[in-house]
Amino acid sequence: MKRNYSKELEKIIIECSECKPKLLIHSCCAPCSSYVLEYLSKHFDITLLYYNPNISPRSEFEYRARELERLVSEMPLDKKINVVIPEYNDREFYDEVNGMEDIPEGGERCFKCYEIRLKKAVRFAIENGFEYFTTTLSISPYKNAEKLNEIGERLAGESGKVKWLPSDFKKKNGYKRSIELSRIYNLYRQDYCGCVFSKAERDKQKETAGTEI
Numbered sequence: 001m002k003r004n005y006s007k008e009l010e011k012i013i014i015e016c017s018e019c020k021p022k023l024l025i026h027s028c029c030a031p032c033s034s035y036v037l038e039y040l041s042k043h044f045d046i047t048l049l050y051y052n053p054n055i056s057p058r059s060e061f062e063y064r065a066r067e068l069e070r071l072v073s074e075m076p077l078d079k080k081i082n083v084v085i086p087e088y089n090d091r092e093f094y095d096e097v098n099g100m101e102d103i104p105e106g107g108e109r110c111f112k113c114y115e116i117r118l119k120k121a122v123r124f125a126i127e128n129g130f131e132y133f134t135t136t137l138s139i140s141p142y143k144n145a146e147k148l149n150e151i152g153e154r155l156a157g158e159s160g161k162v163k164w165l166p167s168d169f170k171k172k173n174g175y176k177r178s179i180e181l182s183r184i185y186n187l188y189r190q191d192y193c194g195c196v197f198s199k200a201e202r203d204k205q206k207e208t209a210g211t212e213i
Contacts, residue, residue, distance in 0.1 A: 002146075003146075003166075005138070005145060005166040005167055005168040005171075006167070006169075006171035006172060008166040009167050009168075013040075013043045016044070017043065020044060020045050021044055021045065021132055022044070022045045022047075022130045022132070023040065023044035023045065023046050023047070023130065023131070023132045023133070023134065023165060024046075024047050024049055024121060024124060024125040024128070024130040024132070024133040024134075025040070025047070025049065025133070025134055026048075026049050026051060026118060026120075026121040026133070026134070026135040026136065026137070027048040027049065027050050027068055027083075027135075027136050028052055028117075028135070028136050028140075029064045029067070029068065029136075029190065030064065030070070030071040030182075030187045030188070031179075031182045031187050031188075031189050032137070032139045032140060032169075033048065033068060033071065033136050034075070034177075034181035034182060034185065034187065035139060035174045035177045035181060036136045037071075037072070037077060037081065038075070038177070038181065039169070039174070041077045041078055041079065041081070042078060044132070046079075046081050046082075047082045047083075047084060047130070048068065048072070048082070049084050049086075049120070049121055049124055050064075050065050050068055050083060050084065050085045050086075051086050051117055051120045051121065051124075052064075052117065052194060053088070053089055053090050053091075053093040053116065053117075054090070054093040054113050054117075054193075054194050054195040055090075055194035056090060056196045056199070058088055058090075060190070060194070061194075062088070063188065064188070064190065064194075065085050067187055067188050068083060069085075071185055071187060074185055084124070086120070093113065093116060093195065096112055097109050097112055097113065100112065101197065104201075105142075105193070105198055106142070106144070109197065110143075110144070111144070111147050111151070113195070114135075114137065114143075114144075114147065114148055114151055115151050115155075117135070117137075118133075118135060118151050118152055118155055119155060121133050121135065122155045122156065122159055122162060125162045126159055126161045126162050130162055131162065131163060132162065132163050132164070132165040133152070133156070133162055133163075133165065134152065134164065134165035134167050135167075138167045138168050138169050138170065139174050139175055139178055140170065141170055141175055142193070145167070145168040145170070149164070149166050149167070149168075152164040152165075152166075153166075
């Protein structure tokens with residue numbers, strides 16, 4: 001039977017209603033983070049980790065980071081949200097996906113990219129005393145929520161020191177709400193995932209659409 005990660009999250013929220021645990025959220029961008037923050041900030045003590053070595057070029061990485069910081073400063077949240085932005089190092093991405101360049105979007109290269117970012121998140125969570133960690137990535141209809149949860153649970157189990165917070169944030173109209181919040185805060189919504197491979201695929205689609213009669 002297919003798991004309902006959204007209901008699993010709701011159950012944990014009810015169990016944690018009085019204690020507000022420390023939660024590290026890996027953030028891919030401001031639009032995806034908007035709904036997640038709106039949803040979870042009442043229930044957890046949140047820090048955002050903007051770790052995305054897949055994003056190219058550096059200017060795109062920096063622009064998305066600034067948008068995330070602006071969103072956090074403008075949203076009326078119950079408690080101040082700390083945003084951690086590690087130094088940009090795209091080699092951390094390219095070294096891990098070497099040999100996967102020709103794999104289509106949504107395949108094993110993307111799964112490796114999930115794992116790169118979640119490994120960083122679990123290490124940061126352990127080093128800084130967080131009780132849970134998760135990612136905003138599952139809000140996207142283009143991301144594999146089952147694979148994200150599989151990786152997160154495995155990393156949490158291997159660590160034995162931090163718990164994975166299950167999620168499928170696109171459920172309960174989460175993705176739709178993120179679009180609404182993006183309009184409210186005038187957020188930059190990128191039209192490709194972030195890496196050079198997704199950008200090349202985006203450009204190819206645009207070129208194909210432009211040549212259609």
